[in-house]
Amino acid sequence: MTSLPHAARNPFIDRKNPFADNIVYDPRDAPASVAGLNDSALAALVAQFAPLDAVPPPRIPPARAPKAQLVISRSQGYGKTHLLGRLFESLEDRAATIYLRPSQDPVKPWRSILHQAVDELAHPLGGDACQLKFFALGVLAHLAADGVRDGGVPHHPVARLRRRRMPRSPLHWLARQLRLWNSSRVEAEEAEQFLRDGAASPRHSLSDHDLIDWLAAPERLDALARCLRRTELALGGRERALLQVLAAILQDVRHGERWSAAIKWLRAEPLEPEEAQALSLTAADSDAQADFSPHGINGLCFERLQTLCKLASFHKPFLFCFDQTEELVGDHALIKALGKCVERLVATLPNHLTIVTANEPNWRDDMAPHIEPPHQDRFSEQFVSLKGVRADVATELVRQRLVDGGFDDSAINAFFAGKWLDRQYSGLTELSARKLLTQAAERFRELAEAPEFTPPTLEALFEAERRKMQKCAAQHCFDADALLWFVKEVGAGLAGVTIERPEESQHFSLCWQWADRCVYFGFEGGDHHRSWSAIANEAIALAGREGGAFSARALRTPDLPHVPRETWKEARTALESAKAKGFTVVELSADRYCQILAARALHSDALQGATAFDGGETLDWLQKRFAPFLNELAAAPQAVGSDGGQNEIAAGAPTRDLNHPAPAVHNARSAGSCSDN
Amino acid sequence: MTIPLDHLLSDVAAAGDAGVSLSKLTKKYVGKAGAKARTPEVEFRDRLAVLLREGAIRGPFKNGAAQLYFAADKGPTVETVAAKVVQLVLHAGVKLLSKAALRGKLKGLDKAYLADALAQAVARRAILEVACGVSQYYIHRDVAAERFNFAAEPLSMGEAREPAWRVTFEDLRPVYNRLKAEQKGFPSVKIYDLMRALGAPIDELHRLIAQEAKMGRVLINPTTSVELPREVMDAALRLPGHSEPFVTIVIEDEL
Numbered sequence: 001m002t003s004l005p006h007a008a009r010n011p012f013i014d015r016k017n018p019f020a021d022n023i024v025y026d027p028r029d030a031p032a033s034v035a036g037l038n039d040s041a042l043a044a045l046v047a048q049f050a051p052l053d054a055v056p057p058p059r060i061p062p063a064r065a066p067k068a069q070l071v072i073s074r075s076q077g078y079g080k081t082h083l084l085g086r087l088f089e090s091l092e093d094r095a096a097t098i099y100l101r102p103s104q105d106p107v108k109p110w111r112s113i114l115h116q117a118v119d120e121l122a123h124p125l126g127g128d129a130c131q132l133k134f135f136a137l138g139v140l141a142h143l144a145a146d147g148v149r150d151g152g153v154p155h156h157p158v159a160r161l162r163r164r165r166m167p168r169s170p171l172h173w174l175a176r177q178l179r180l181w182n183s184s185r186v187e188a189e190e191a192e193q194f195l196r197d198g199a200a201s202p203r204h205s206l207s208d209h210d211l212i213d214w215l216a217a218p219e220r221l222d223a224l225a226r227c228l229r230r231t232e233l234a235l236g237g238r239e240r241a242l243l244q245v246l247a248a249i250l251q252d253v254r255h256g257e258r259w260s261a262a263i264k265w266l267r268a269e270p271l272e273p274e275e276a277q278a279l280s281l282t283a284a285d286s287d288a289q290a291d292f293s294p295h296g297i298n299g300l301c302f303e304r305l306q307t308l309c310k311l312a313s314f315h316k317p318f319l320f321c322f323d324q325t326e327e328l329v330g331d332h333a334l335i336k337a338l339g340k341c342v343e344r345l346v347a348t349l350p351n352h353l354t355i356v357t358a359n360e361p362n363w364r365d366d367m368a369p370h371i372e373p374p375h376q377d378r379f380s381e382q383f384v385s386l387k388g389v390r391a392d393v394a395t396e397l398v399r400q401r402l403v404d405g406g407f408d409d410s411a412i413n414a415f416f417a418g419k420w421l422d423r424q425y426s427g428l429t430e431l432s433a434r435k436l437l438t439q440a441a442e443r444f445r446e447l448a449e450a451p452e453f454t455p456p457t458l459e460a461l462f463e464a465e466r467r468k469m470q471k472c473a474a475q476h477c478f479d480a481d482a483l484l485w486f487v488k489e490v491g492a493g494l495a496g497v498t499i500e501r502p503e504e505s506q507h508f509s510l511c512w513q514w515a516d517r518c519v520y521f522g523f524e525g526g527d528h529h530r531s532w533s534a535i536a537n538e539a540i541a542l543a544g545r546e547g548g549a550f551s552a553r554a555l556r557t558p559d560l561p562h563v564p565r566e567t568w569k570e571a572r573t574a575l576e577s578a579k580a581k582g583f584t585v586v587e588l589s590a591d592r593y594c595q596i597l598a599a600r601a602l603h604s605d606a607l608q609g610a611t612a613f614d615g616g617e618t619l620d621w622l623q624k625r626f627a628p629f630l631n632e633l634a635a636a637p638q639a640v641g642s643d644g645g646q647n648e649i650a651a652g653a654p655t656r657d658l659n660h661p662a663p664a665v666h667n668a669r670s671a672g673s674c675s676d677n
Numbered sequence: 678m679t680i681p682l683d684h685l686l687s688d689v690a691a692a693g694d695a696g697v698s699l700s701k702l703t704k705k706y707v708g709k710a711g712a713k714a715r716t717p718e719v720e721f722r723d724r725l726a727v728l729l730r731e732g733a734i735r736g737p738f739k740n741g742a743a744q745l746y747f748a749a750d751k752g753p754t755v756e757t758v759a760a761k762v763v764q765l766v767l768h769a770g771v772k773l774l775s776k777a778a779l780r781g782k783l784k785g786l787d788k789a790y791l792a793d794a795l796a797q798a799v800a801r802r803a804i805l806e807v808a809c810g811v812s813q814y815y816i817h818r819d820v821a822a823e824r825f826n827f828a829a830e831p832l833s834m835g836e837a838r839e840p841a842w843r844v845t846f847e848d849l850r851p852v853y854n855r856l857k858a859e860q861k862g863f864p865s866v867k868i869y870d871l872m873r874a875l876g877a878p879i880d881e882l883h884r885l886i887a888q889e890a891k892m893g894r895v896l897i898n899p900t901t902s903v904e905l906p907r908e909v910m911d912a913a914l915r916l917p918g919h920s921e922p923f924v925t926i927v928i929e930d931e932l
Contacts, residue, residue, distance in 0.1 A: 074865050074898045074927065361900070361925070364863045385864065388896070426918045429893040 011411040012448035018405030019398075019444055022077075022437035023610045025601070027099055027321070030085025034400055036393040037433070038079060041384045042086050045069060048380075049353045052317035053094050057199070058142050059313045061232050062350030068342045070383040071357040076609030077434025078386040080357040084321050087355075095319040095353075096121065096131050096312065102328050104484035105509055105523075106337040106501070107294045110301040111268070112481050113341060115525075117305065117320070118266050119477065128254055134202035135308075136246035138315030140215040140224065141199035143243075145192045147227040153220065199315070206250075216247035218280075233310045241265075241285035242307065248279050266308075268300040270528040290530030293506055305349065312351035320345065322356045326607040326615075327485070329362050332370040333501070339371030346378040388430030394421060397433075398440050415447065434609070455612040458602070458621045465598035465605075476590060478557040479597070480523040484509060486596045486626075487521045487555075489603065493623020494630050507535045508542070508552060512634060517549035519634055524554055527561045529571040536574035536583065543581035551582035553633055558590045586633070599626070685724055689734050689746050696745035696752050696786070699737055726859060735876070740786050753786045754876065758794035761787065763803045766817045771824065773807070773814035796843065844877045844885050846894060853928050865898055865925035869912035883914050886926055897923035 024030045052063045073080050088097045098120045103112035121132035147153025198205040225240040245265050248258035261275035270290040328334045345354050402412050424439050445453050487510050488499055498513045508520040543550040564572040599622045605611050606618035707718045728734045736746035765782055798804045804815045852874045856866045872882050889895035899921040913922035
């Protein structure tokens with residue numbers, strides 16, 4: 001134990017360890033950095049982005065996307081996510097930032113990307129503000145400014161008012177008088193500038209309800225749609241519908257009726273008639289069909305993303321960042337899908353920069369060999385390489401954390417006493433940031449005379465993740481990728497199971513296959529009656545093909561509306577028939593869903609080297625931890641309890657202990673579904 | 678008619694210590710540009726790279742304009758060239774051979790190993806280096822023993838082995854650059870691959886890497902979540918005070 005010099009009172013005792021938090025989970029929560037730490041990598045990425053917003057909006061023709069940037073870390077803990085956080089901060093006023101985890105579905109990767117992008121855009125930024133509202137305001141205001149300039153849209157009246165109120169110098173006044181002969185033109189210029197100023201300061205403009213109502217007025221949207229059609233953006237005749245959706249986002253409060261319908265439309269989900277009516281959309285405008293094939297859904301999602309990127313000409317370019325690619329290692333179909341997506345992003349979507357982060361050994365040995373050469377060509381030849389922390393930067397980093405933690409100079413000197421930092425660098429010239437912070441945390445515990453530190457067990461780590469998920473309501477939204485991951489990775493722990501992706505299936509993405517039976521899994525986040533009719537009909541068809549040993553599950557999360565809805569008739573009948581064949585809608589409880597999200601987070605941490613357990617160990621433990629629940633999901637239909645002719649599975653009881661499995665059967669909420677509560 | 682690439686290894690092995698040139702292999706397996714039924718050059722190159730990675734063959738060694746390949750246990754090494762040098766010096770007796778004269782007596786790629794071979798033979802005390810002006814001359818220990826009438830002690834294996842290998846940063850760097858280029862510019866090169874490419878004992882390579890890492894000319898990295906073969910982990914460098922083994926190195930351009 002190191003003794004502290006002149007320590008009347010040990011300044012480290014009973015203080016929060018400022019180095020305990022050494023992993024960045026969300027780039028937007030990245031702690032402050034110090035000069036010299038991956039500055040060149042950050043500068044390289046900012047430089048790649050710069051041509052995209054070299055001219056102010058509107059940028060027509062749209063800026064062509066540069067090649068995708070590959071950010072390579074020599075090993076874990078060199079700060080990939082932290083770098084993205086710094087990049088988001090650097091480009092906060094210049095880019096619409098989208099943080100993405102790679103899709104878990106190789107058939108519908110665009111759906112995953114689009115849904116994550118819309119969720120990121122809709123993520124609250126304080127009050128009612130979010131990137132999506134800024135986007136909507138930017139598009140409508142710049143479009144209106146163009147219209148005012150070109151004469152297609154009448155002047156905005158506020159500009160005139162503002163001109164009257166505006167204090168003028170005598171010279172301005174004289175100039176104004178001289179130009180009065182052309183007052184209409186002056187008004188147009190002022191109105192245009194007023195609208196562009198409004199788009200440039202969206203947070204302020206969102207409180208200007210007069211402006212928003214003026215922009216969203218039906219006659220204005222007609223005029224703006226005409227303006228949009230005259231541009232080179234080619235939105236396939238959906239201009240009016242698109243502007244109505246943006247107007248609804250701008251006018252309605254978060255999670256209001258119109259807002260929710262607009263989000264569904266943006267996510268390329270089918271709208272119920274009342275939702276289309278709330279947005280004043282025609283049947284043709286509601287282009288997402290409930291009975292689309294997976295490729296149809298994938299294609300429509302790509303088109304939506306393309307539309308958003310095109311419209312970014314009127315706002316800020318997008319920054320798409322694929323992180324945590326460690327999850328893909330070993331799954332070559334997903335790796336291939338990622339390569340294909342990057343290829344299409346770069347080749348066909350304007351106004352954006354794509355960034356992919358990876359650990360070098362993962363990328364070189366497992367990922368790059370499975371990405372098609374033409375797709376690899378869409379990555380920049382020069383990758384951005386992360387560096388370790390050298391001793392001089394380490395001194396500053398540790399010092400900054402201590403200062404931020406409220407420690408004075410004498411405590412900081414005591415921390416560095418005995419050439420502590422030199423010892424960490426013994427034989428080396430640089431360390432990974434995480435390694436340095438881990439050593440600093442250990443040093444802090446030593447100085448604080450804390451009991452000997454024992455790394456937390458997997459159970460403790462899992463519980464910590466679960467509590468974190470429970471606190472974060474935003475995490476509870478339906479995430480098909482998280483559920484897919486759970487069924488694929490954790491489900492692989494079932495004895496004798498083979499995980500398959502049924503290629504010919506329209507609505508079931510994964511299948512647990514045994515020699516004598518199979519369980520299909522669907523991940524549908526929508527609640528359109530025709531979608532559920534189609535799912536039920538496919539389940540019936542699959543049951544006929546597979547024989548009696550068939551069952552199918554559709555996993556739903558607590559944030560989603562209950563299906564079937566009270567008003568459904570045909571779909572309810574179809575679901576009843578499917579249920580008789582072994583199909584079940586599993587409505588996960590909030591606690592169960594938090595456990596699944598926690599499991600994925602824990603596994604991701606392990607893959608990043610953030611825990612004392614590797615990915616394989618963690619997955620083994622999770623498979624045992626969830627064994628009772630997995631067995632319930634896998635139970636053959638005839639083995640599952642029945643109540644009044646309704647099949648159900650015991651999906652709901654939180655599983656605390658492998659030796660005390662969850663209760664077996666719960667009553668169904670209604671026909672065709674089972675509750676997880 | 679195309680020749681199956683499966684014969685590639687046996688052809689290189691058949692060339693023995695003389696080695697076989699890349700152009701000869703290309704001509705045989707890929708054929709001329711206009712020829713029908715050619716094996717695609719990319720396939721040929723891939724197979725060559727696989728054999729190199731697996732350590733079945735060594736190369737390419739530049740000999741003038743030619744790039745030579747050898748089977749793993751064939752071709753010149755410091756030991757074989759040192760043995761030739763010792764024999765040449767012995768046969769010369771009291772007629773002293775200079776370094777330039779020795780170079781003239783060696784053929785082909787052996788010349789590239791002369792400096793290391795001389796250093797090794799001198800270190801083993803198999804030959805004695807004497808200087809006259811700026812030139813070095815060599816005399817065999819047995820000749821000296823005979824002339825001075827003393828009994829030469831037999832060479833012990835320990836004495837012979839310890840200084841047998843002396844890898845320097847100048848040796849390491851070109852091999853590192855070659856391997857880096859083979860992995861499309863990704864900078865982290867496995868110590869295991871370096872060991873195979875250099876043909877150096879792992880302890881000697883570890884000594885050099887540890888020394889250079891301390892000086893800052895080489896950066897060393899631990900592993901990641903990718904599962905590595907046991908031999909790769911066995912070749913990893915372990916440093917006192919660091920729990921995790923270092924599997925790869927990076928030599929940065931600006932270093």
